[in-house]
Amino acid sequence: MIVSVALYFIHFRYGRYIKIIYLLVVFFLLVSYYLTHHIRKYVLYSDKIIIKRFSSKANKKIIFSDIEHVQRFTIEDFKNSKRLSSVSFFGYFSDYSHPVFGYFNTYATNRNNMIMIKTKESRTIVISPDNLELLEALNKAVANNKD
Numbered sequence: 716m717i718v719s720v721a722l723y724f725i726h727f728r729y730g731r732y733i734k735i736i737y738l739l740v741v742f743f744l745l746v747s748y749y750l751t752h753h754i755r756k757y758v759l760y761s762d763k764i765i766i767k768r769f770s771s772k773a774n775k776k777i778i779f780s781d782i783e784h785v786q787r788f789t790i791e792d793f794k795n796s797k798r799l800s801s802v803s804f805f806g807y808f809s810d811y812s813h814p815v816f817g818y819f820n821t822y823a824t825n826r827n828n829m830i831m832i833k834t835k836e837s838r839t840i841v842i843s844p845d846n847l848e849l850l851e852a853l854n855k856a857v858a859n860n861k862d
Contacts, residue, residue, distance in 0.1 A: 752808055754824050757844050759852055762860070766822045766842060775822060779860040781834045785853045788829040788841050792816070807843075 751770035758765045766775040796811040799818070806824040813819065816831065819839035823829055830850050832840045844850075 754806060754808075754822055757842060757849060759849065759856070761856075764853065764856075775840075777832060777834070777840065779856050781836065782853075782857045782860075783833045783835050785833075785850060785857060786831050787847070787850060788831040790826050790829075792831075793826055793829065793841075807841075811841075 752768055752773050755767045755769060758767055762780070763776055763778045766777075768774055792813065792815075795815075796813045796819075799810040799812055807821045807826070808823075809821055811819055811821060816839055817837075819831070819841055821841045823841055823843035825843050827843070828845065828847050829841050829843045830847075830853065832842065832853070834840070842849075
C-alpha cells in the first residue's frame with residue numbers, strides 16, 4: 716500500500732498522465748476483484764447450499780450434514796458486530812466479531828434478510844437471500860439430513 720501511494724506521487728516528466736493511468740489501473744483492479752466476489756445467487760440442492768459468485772472459483776459450498784443450526788440474523792445483531800476485515804462496494808464480504816455469536820464470515824448483499832448458519836466445526840456464516848423462504852427451506856433440509 717505504501718509503495719502504491721509513493722508511486723502515485725512520484726514526479727515524472729509526464730507525471731499527470733502517469734497518475735491518470737495509475738488511478739485507472741487501480742480502479743480497474745479493484746472493480747474486477749469486487750465483481751468476481753459479488754454474490755449472484757444462492758442455490759439450494761438436496762444435500763448442500765452453494766453461494767454462487769461471478770467467479771466459479773470463489774463459490775462457497777456448505778453441506779447440510781455440516782450445519783448445526785440455522786437462524787435469523789437481524790440488523791440489530793449486525794450493528795453490535797465489529798468488522799475485522801474489509802467491506803466491498805457490492806455487499807458485506809468480511810469477517811466480523813460479535814459479543815454473543817463470536818467470529819463469523821458474511822456473504823451478504825443487504826442487511827434486511829440475513830440468515831446465520833452455524834456449522835458443526837464452530838464456523839458461523841451469514842448470508843442474505845432476497846427473501847426469507849430460504850431460511851425455512853434450510854431448516855427443513857438440515858432437519859431432513861439429521862435423520
